[in-house]
Amino acid sequence: MAEEQHDEQLQTVMGLIINGGNAKSSSFEAINAAKKGHFTVADQKLKEADKFLVDAHNSQTDMLTKEANGDHAKVTLLMVHSQDHIMNAITFRDLAGEIVDLYKKLAKEGE
Known part of the structure; x- marks a missing residue:
């Protein structure tokens, strides 16, 4: 049973890292595309990027629900890293949206 919980937690944590990385990559691609017009x-x-972040958020919500129901997860360095990855991806996505808007505004002013 404990082995199953460990495997499930590891799978969730890795999903958070992957979704966070994908969201950040997509956000960076958005900036590069906007830079080119x-x-x-x-x-x-x-x-x-938003889709990847929604997937990550759903995984986080599942973890929080389990925690609230008394199913406490073992906090590992990998779990902390996954949460850091998601927070950085969210911040980067927000900033990318602002940069894309700025490029749009500059392009419109240049018309």
């Missing part, structure tokens, strides 16, 4: 691609990449 490809605003449709930039918007698509921001939406893609």
Whole structure:
């Protein structure tokens, strides 16, 4: 039983890391697309980042629900890293949205 919980927790934590990394990568791709004036691609990449963050958020919510129900997870360095990864991805996504908007504004002013 304990082995199953460990495996499930490891799978969740790795999913958080993967989704966080993917969200950050998509956000960076959005900035690069906007920099080139490809605003449709930039918007698509921001939406893609949002999807990865929703997946991560759902995993976090599942972990929080289990914790609230008394199923306490063992806090490991990997779990802490996964949470850090998600927080950085969220921050980077927010900043990428602002940068894309700025590039759009600059392009409109240059018309």
